[in-house]
Structures are given as structure tokens and as C-alpha cells.
Amino acid sequence: MNRQLLYQVRWGWFLTKGYRSQLSLYFLLELLVIIMSILFVYYSKRAVDISMNVEHGNLKLTITLMVLCGMTGLLVRLLSVWINEKTKLSMTVSFQNTLVKKQMHSVWKYVKRFHTGDLMVRMNADSGEVVQMLCNTALACLITGLRLFALLGFLWYFDPMLAVMIIAISPLFLFSKIYFRKMRKLSQEVKRSESLIGNLMQENLRFRLLIRALGLISIRQRKFEQNQQQNYQLKLDQLSFLTFTQGVMKFAINAGYLLTFIWGIYRLHVHQITFGTMTAFLQLVGRIQTPMLSLIAFFPSFIRFRTSAERLIEIENVEPDDNLTPRRLNDIKSIAFKNVSFRYEDSAVIDNLNTGMNVGEPTAIIGASGKGKTTFIRLLLALIKPDNGEIIVEDKHDRYKISSEYRLNFAYVPQGNTLFAGTVCENLDGGDGAMSEEKLNYALYLACAEFVHDLPEGLNTKVGESGYGLSEGQAQRISIARALIRDCSVWLFDEVTSALDGKTTALLMERILTAGKDKIVIFVTHDLNLAEKCSQVIYMH
Structure with a gap:
């Protein structure tokens, strides 16, 4: 044999x-x-x-x-x-x-x-x-x-x-x-x-x-x-x-x-x-x-x-994620990139990056396509690990090296239509029905997604695969509400306004920046108007 x-x-x-x-x-x-x-x-x-x-x-x-x-x-x-x-x-x-x-x-x-x-x-x-x-x-x-x-x-x-x-x-x-x-x-x-x-x-x-x-x-x-x-x-x-x-x-x-x-x-x-x-x-x-x-x-x-x-x-026989027990941190104060480098095979994307993000100081990450914005997000969420350097998150008690253990502290809104087949409510609370009506409504308010109450069956309206049945802008706002409904210290948005009109974008930013004063808020965006509303802009080049 x-x-x-x-x-x-x-x-x-x-x-x-x-x-x-x-x-x-x-x-x-x-x-x-x-x-x-x-x-x-x-x-x-x-x-x-x-x-x-x-x-x-x-x-x-x-x-x-x-x-x-x-x-x-x-x-x-x-x-x-x-x-x-x-x-x-x-x-x-x-x-x-x-x-x-x-x-x-x-x-x-x-x-x-x-x-x-x-x-x-x-x-x-x-x-x-x-x-x-x-x-x-x-x-x-x-x-x-x-x-x-x-x-x-x-x-x-x-x-x-x-x-x-x-x-x-x-x-x-x-x-x-x-x-x-x-x-x-x-x-x-x-x-x-x-x-x-x-x-x-x-x-x-x-x-x-x-x-x-x-x-x-x-x-x-x-x-x-x-x-x-x-x-x-x-x-x-x-x-x-x-x-x-x-x-x-x-x-x-x-x-x-x-x-x-x-x-x-x-x-x-x-x-x-x-x-x-x-x-x-x-x-x-x-x-x-x-x-x-x-x-x-x-x-x-x-x-x-x-x-x-x-x-x-x-x-x-795949390499598993860190598979650590999720750990919630109390009052995260800052996140720091220290000499961080990352490359995909033979292509260097991020090289010796040193930067930081703090509570109450909204940060915009901008740059041309292919310059590392998506990689920046993956590093923050510990979906990939730096080749060199480290990413440190600090709360009121201690400092920790980023890993999948701390991923639940991030409310993440990816770009594009990422809704699941099911009802609007199931998309918001994950399907377990544990969220209170007050919490659901507040998240919908922050995301400018109150329109869901006017849908044929309200929160119980069925959403097709990849959000079929909704406009791209509607699906995007529900995705924002889905992230914000979680009690997280860090809000991470990827091209969050790409499908929204100017009026809705302005209202959304006003609500997010007001509600996120005690959060670390990060926008990955091409929108320079949005970047101007942030306290800090990090250029990826």
C-alpha cells in the first residue's frame, strides 16, 4: 500500500x-x-x-x-x-x-x-x-x-x-x-x-x-x-x-x-x-x-x-484562523500601526506603515485603487497578518496586539451589496431575534434606513439573494444598520456612501459622526467631501 x-x-x-x-x-x-x-x-x-x-x-x-x-x-x-x-x-x-x-x-x-x-x-x-x-x-x-x-x-x-x-x-x-x-x-x-x-x-x-x-x-x-x-x-x-x-x-x-x-x-x-x-x-x-x-x-x-x-x-487541510475565544474590550482608546508591512506573493502593498486612530477623531483612509485600502481593512479585522510590524489596540486597562480574538469589537460595513436572503429583520439581528425593537429602530435611524417601515411587510419584508428587491442604496443603508446595531467600540466603513445621493450622504454622515463621538470611526473612501469632515486623513500610496 x-x-x-x-x-x-x-x-x-x-x-x-x-x-x-x-x-x-x-x-x-x-x-x-x-x-x-x-x-x-x-x-x-x-x-x-x-x-x-x-x-x-x-x-x-x-x-x-x-x-x-x-x-x-x-x-x-x-x-x-x-x-x-x-x-x-x-x-x-x-x-x-x-x-x-x-x-x-x-x-x-x-x-x-x-x-x-x-x-x-x-x-x-x-x-x-x-x-x-x-x-x-x-x-x-x-x-x-x-x-x-x-x-x-x-x-x-x-x-x-x-x-x-x-x-x-x-x-x-x-x-x-x-x-x-x-x-x-x-x-x-x-x-x-x-x-x-x-x-x-x-x-x-x-x-x-x-x-x-x-x-x-x-x-x-x-x-x-x-x-x-x-x-x-x-x-x-x-x-x-x-x-x-x-x-x-x-x-x-x-x-x-x-x-x-x-x-x-x-x-x-x-x-x-x-x-x-x-x-x-x-x-x-x-x-x-x-x-x-x-x-x-x-x-x-x-x-x-x-x-x-x-x-x-x-x-x-486549510490553515484555520486564530480560532481564539472572542474577547470584548472596554472603552477602546486608540489603534496604532507600528512599522506594518504586507505583501501579496511578490507584490508589496503596505510598506512600513506608521499611523494611529483615536476615539473622537474620525479618520478617512483614501488612495487610488490597488494602493492598500482593502488590505488596511483586512489587517484591522485580523483576516490577514502583517509580514512585519504590529497593530496595537489600547483600552483603558492595557494594550493588545490585534488578532481575531478582538474582531467582535469592530462594527464593519463592507462595500457593495452584502445582504443575505431572508427578512430585513433577520439581516439586522442575524436571525436570532434577540435585538430589542428600540435598538433596531435606533440603528435604522443612524443608517438613514427608516424607509424599511414603509416596505410592504416592514421589518418582515423578504429580501432576495444579494439584496434583490431593494435598490442598491437601500441595501447599503440596511448593511450600515446591521453593523451599528452591534455594541462595538470601533466603526469601520468601506465606501459607505458609494450608492447614496448627496442629501442622504450628508444626513448619514451627520448622524454617524454625532453618534460616534465616543468611538473610533474609520472611513475607507474615495469621497473627498467625506474626508474633509474627518479629523484625520491617511493617504495610502
Whole structure:
């Protein structure tokens, strides 16, 4: 077993933690089904021989036992399937929650690495492949192997030569390296293609109005259709290869069944076996067919598991945020940048920055695009860490180095439309309904967002994805209210007036600057009129 495969197996085993008792019960129940299946064959053979006076025994009792074994096997099988499906559902939910949580807490360099559409494909399709293997396919393969071994052993008991012939004609070449390499390559290509389609689908649906406005519908649709066609061809190649290999397997198995039938007729003709033994032959070989087909189906599933595991391990092994317990500071007095530098890969954005922001002194951060304003925000929110220097926040008790631990002290308003699908109220309070009506109304007042009371259902008015149903200016003001409703010592605004008219901008600034006299208020902006109203202007260049 190579190192990568060993790591994937250990990783899969770790995922089963908390579910191993259910999986063990499923395994034991399936073993009981195998035992009932063999006993059914045994008692059916005895029933036939007793009815033909070849063997002595109680026919009614034998038939009763035969029926009992068949019904017990059926009921146990239904129970095992229910337990297994329940386990799969539970594991899928838990695993997907873990993956989402890790992505939500991943640092900036990992956030930009994976496209949202790709992540959705991996978390849905790939996690389904992995859970299917761990909860069903792997155990089914083991159970099938045991069932096959037991049935071949029972067949050996009747006729050793027949058991040897069935094994000999099995297409063992399907277990060769050539088969695995071909399947692995096809599986990887299909997965990459599915991720690309997921990327395009997510973008086309999210930006469908923008695409229509820019006149790009035909171009984007053509690109999507071309990728779909490529994916179709890859899946067709995979299907053709599977059909060929499974066809060879089925041909061999049916040849084995025919061989058994001819061999059984010959031995029955020369009176070497009874008619009951002949029926047992046919039943056993028929029951051996299914396990053999299941075993060959396991290998494509195993290869898909390895490909999916590789893709999920990639998004699971991300560097997490500091993940510190949130800590609220009392009466923050100042924030200071001391010799702070930051670069994206080979591009220096902030170089040896020394500046500070104080309570009661509104600060404007201005500069041309690409000069570090967005990076300045990310550093303040500890979404990224300085390459050099430090950012110090000081309250009335002590001085602290900025980290994610102190992020909840910042009320942040990002630029653009950042509302979530749901009601206006859910956007304001996060959906927990814990905010008082007085606090909601005050935040709406500060943000010049009193208009929400005039909406068809007021605070309960539904907002579509990305604020659909509202104007850009309305959505922006609700975003401001959402930030200010939190009790934070630092207010951080990114292009907060970009979608507002002059009159609304003036009123908004008057209210924010009045209410924020005991706060550290920071505006990242291109608006020079806004900058003139601030006590301090920091130029990013």
C-alpha cells in the first residue's frame, strides 16, 4: 500500500469515529443474512430430496425451517439497510458541517484558492462518494467477500471440481494495475470537469442580471455548454470502459452458470447426484453471481473514493484562523500601526506603515485603487497578518496586539451589496431575534434606513439573494444598520456612501459622526467631501 493510499485509508477510518457501533451492527446483521441464505439453500435441497423419497425426514418441518430462514433473512436485510442509510445520512450531515466550518474559519490565502462553485461540488458530490464508501461500499465488499467465500465453500461441499472451475474462469485481469490506472485517470478528469461546471454555474446564476445587462448571455451560455459537452464526453468514456469491464465479468459469470447447469445435468444423468442437489447447485451458483458482480462494482467505487478523498483532504487541510475565544474590550482608546508591512506573493502593498486612530477623531483612509485600502481593512479585522510590524489596540486597562480574538469589537460595513436572503429583520439581528425593537429602530435611524417601515411587510419584508428587491442604496443603508446595531467600540466603513445621493450622504454622515463621538470611526473612501469632515486623513500610496 503506497503512502498516499495509506493516508487516505487512515483519514477515512478517522471519519467513522462516532459511527463505528452502528457500522458494526450493520456488519453483524449482514452476516446473519448470509447464514440465513445458506440455511435456506440447505433446507430447500432437503425438502426436494425428502419429497422424492431420496432422503428421510419431516417434510413439513423442513419446509417450515426453509420459509423461516427465507423470511428471517428478508427482515434482517430490511433492518440492516435502514440502519445503514440512517448512518449515512448522519455522517454526511456531520462531515459537510465540518467542511463548511473549516472553510468559514480558513485564513485569507486559502479563501482565494478555491472557487465557491468548486467547493460546493466537493462538499456535496465528493463527500457523498466518501460517505458511501465508508458506510456502505467498503463493508458491502467485505460482506460480499465473506458471502462469496461461504457460498463457494458450500458449493465445494457438494462438488469441489465445480467450485474450482467457477473461480478459474473469473476475469482476474480486472484487478490489474492497468485497470486501476485507467479508472483513476478517468475519475480524476471527470471530477475536475464537474468542478469547472460548478464554477460556471455558480457565477452564471449569481450574476445573471449583471450578465444580461452586459450583453454576455450568449457568451457565458456557450462557455457553459462547451464545458458540459466536455464533461459528457468524459463520462461517456468512463461509462464505456465500465460497460466493457462489467460485460466481460457478466459473460464469465453466465458462462459459469451454464457450465454448472451442464455439469449438474451430466451428474444427474449418471445418477451421481440427487435432484435436490441439482437444485442446490443452481441456487448456489445463482447466489454466487450477485456477490461477484458486487465485487467488480466495488473497484470503480473505490477509485472514485480515492479521487474524492484527495479533493476533500485538500479543502479540509486549510490553515484555520486564530480560532481564539472572542474577547470584548472596554472603552477602546486608540489603534496604532507600528512599522506594518504586507505583501501579496511578490507584490508589496503596505510598506512600513506608521499611523494611529483615536476615539473622537474620525479618520478617512483614501488612495487610488490597488494602493492598500482593502488590505488596511483586512489587517484591522485580523483576516490577514502583517509580514512585519504590529497593530496595537489600547483600552483603558492595557494594550493588545490585534488578532481575531478582538474582531467582535469592530462594527464593519463592507462595500457593495452584502445582504443575505431572508427578512430585513433577520439581516439586522442575524436571525436570532434577540435585538430589542428600540435598538433596531435606533440603528435604522443612524443608517438613514427608516424607509424599511414603509416596505410592504416592514421589518418582515423578504429580501432576495444579494439584496434583490431593494435598490442598491437601500441595501447599503440596511448593511450600515446591521453593523451599528452591534455594541462595538470601533466603526469601520468601506465606501459607505458609494450608492447614496448627496442629501442622504450628508444626513448619514451627520448622524454617524454625532453618534460616534465616543468611538473610533474609520472611513475607507474615495469621497473627498467625506474626508474633509474627518479629523484625520491617511493617504495610502
